[in-house]
Amino acid sequence: MPRPENPIKEAVRDMRTAFATLQDGPEHPGRLLVKRGLSPDAACRDFALAHAAVPARPRSASEPAVLYRQPEGPDLLLGLYGCERRLRGWLPGLEAGGWPSAVAKLQPIAPRPAPLDQEKWKRVALSRLPFPKITPRDAGPYVTMGFVIAGQGGADLALSAHRMLVLDDTRLGISMLASRALRALGQAAWAEGRDLPISINIGVSPAVAVASATATAHLPQRFDKLTLAGALAGQAVAVAPGLAGAACLPDSEFVLHGRLSAQTCDETIGDRPAGVTMPEFLGYDGHAGAVLQVVEVTAITQRPGAVLQATLGPGREQSAILGLGGALAQALALPPDTPLRDLRYAPAGGGMLLLYAALAPGATARCDLGALTRHLMAVMPFTKTVIYVDEDVDLTCDEDVLWALTTRCTLARAVGMIEDLAPLRMDPSQTEAWVEATGHAPARCWIDATVPPGLENAAQRSF
Incomplete structure (x- = not known):
């Protein structure tokens, strides 16, 4: 079937390399913008009004990457993965063409052990990071592009993205569906009377972001999510021992090291009404249901000059990650005699x-x-x-x-x-x-x- 060729086929080991491809050359109209004078909350409003596409706003277009310069601390990046074609082009392990044929030659590439050569903060202070409120109705600032790792690899590995409410300088409230592997690992740890060590990786590579959106239960036995990310990237994903006991991704911009505890909290802050969360992937306001689990952040590390990656929730960026991850999961689970020649999760359905x-x-x-x-x-x-x-x-x-x-x-x-x-x-x-x-x-x-x-x-x- 007709499909544009992938625009980029080169080694993209991390988010920073992907971002650099948009900076190369004199001009990239509509792909990279730099803005100043907007707080994290104001940046989200600006991105929603000026750049976000269906399902966030009635705009049929890919989203640009927008770097919002902050007067102090890290800058905020929105929209980097807001284009299906651009994001797939950063997966050099995928051949061009329909998904079933593209994944036919994918083979797992085991992670590469690496040191955690990031700078460790002297103290944990989540307020120093430009986590935004996506809308004024939100319960508070949210971590929106945090990819959680529990375990060390193989069958006990969990890698998934979650919305996380910033409760204070050292605690987050994390939302997890009952079906998530992370919740199962947490419940097993709590049954033994201990917390679950985790790392929260922010600013991950395109391959890790897409691999995280696949369905763990239906992956072929030869893959876990990190070996799948390696296959997509065409090279091994660097993995380091985290400071709290879980593996982490040292090529991420930031790593929050901590523990998933049995403690819970409501999805609200102060005297705000309970039950309101950040917008969901379909473009509507979220509604808090089950209580959140509490994450205790015990250490923060970062790469030099790190920027904080975030997303609105709905829009092309979330849809592209979820849609490519879903199509990948479907293609990997198809029988050899499948009549399907290609798949695509459309942005109109939030990529799902x-x-x-x-x-x-x-x-x-x-x-x-x-x-x-x-x-x-x-x-x-x-x-x-x-x-x-x-x-x-x-x-x-x-x-x-x-x-x-x-x-x-x-x-x-x-x-x-x-x-x-x-x-x-x-x-x-x-x-x-x-x-x-x-x-x-x-x-x-x-x-x-x-x-x-x-x-x-x-x-x-x-x-």
């Missing part, structure tokens, strides 16, 4: 809910799309809608998928519904309030927007 899938010619005549859809939803459980199209449809072009949806099916007849999966509560249309207002129970679906067998000549493009 809406999946485009290109099928081989004639696949619908020999493939049970309902069963295939259930398989895809089992691998990435946040998948809500799958749109099947032909190979000549460019999945990177949302208008092209909409064209196929409009001209290659009768939508009212082409939808298959799945009603026995759990609703996705982050999606407003799957909440109890929506059920009461509409009278329709939550469901998921797939759409067959492919040309029926034998009618290919009637549906050829003119150009």
Whole structure:
């Protein structure tokens, strides 16, 4: 299927190298901007109004990287990974083409032991870092691009991104879904009466960011997330012993070393109302449900001249990371005889809910799309809608998928519904309030927007 060639195919070992590719040369219109005079909170508002794209704002575009200079302390970086094509181009281990063929030759590359040659802060003071409030309604400042590592590697390794509320200079409140490997490791440690050593890595490489968004339970046995990141990067990821007992990534801009404790806290600060969190990946305000676990930060280390990477929550950046990670997880979990030729999680679904899938010619005549859809939803459980199209449809072009949806099916007849999966509560249309207002129970679906067998000549493009 049509797909632009990856623009960058070079060694990108860390976030700093990726950022440097945008700085090379005299001008990079729309890709790199530098702004001054804006606090971290004001920077988020500026980025949302001027640069953020769907689903954060009704803007169909990639996001630029914007470096917000701060008068004191580290600068704040938003949007670096806010372009699917740019982000995938920083994964030199991936071949060009559709996802199934691109991952066919991926082989694990074990992490490279390295020293933690970062500067250690004299004291822990989270307030010295420019963590922003994403909106004035937030419970407080949040760590939004913190990648948590627990364990040392292999089967006991957890690598995942979480939103973390800054409670004070030494404590964070971390949000974890019940299904996360990190929570399982934490519960095992608490059952033994101890805290779980972790590291929180901020400013990680593109390969680590994408690998973290895959589904651990469905990775092939030969991979864990760090060996997968090495495969994507085409080189080993540097891993060092952390100061709290967990492995860490010394090529990160900052590392927060600490312990995941059994203590809990509400997602609120001071006299603010409970229940309000930063915006979620679909573009709506989040709603705090379960209490947060408390992280005790015992040490902070950084690279010289480190910048703090953050993201809005919704928008192209979060969608690109989640979408590429989801497509990678799906491709790795496909059987060898798969009829799928390519996949893409669309930004309109926050990189998780809406999946485009290109099928081989004639696949619908020999493939049970309902069963295939259930398989895809089992691998990435946040998948809500799958749109099947032909190979000549460019999945990177949302208008092209909409064209196929409009001209290659009768939508009212082409939808298959799945009603026995759990609703996705982050999606407003799957909440109890929506059920009461509409009278329709939550469901998921797939759409067959492919040309029926034998009618290919009637549906050829003119150009």
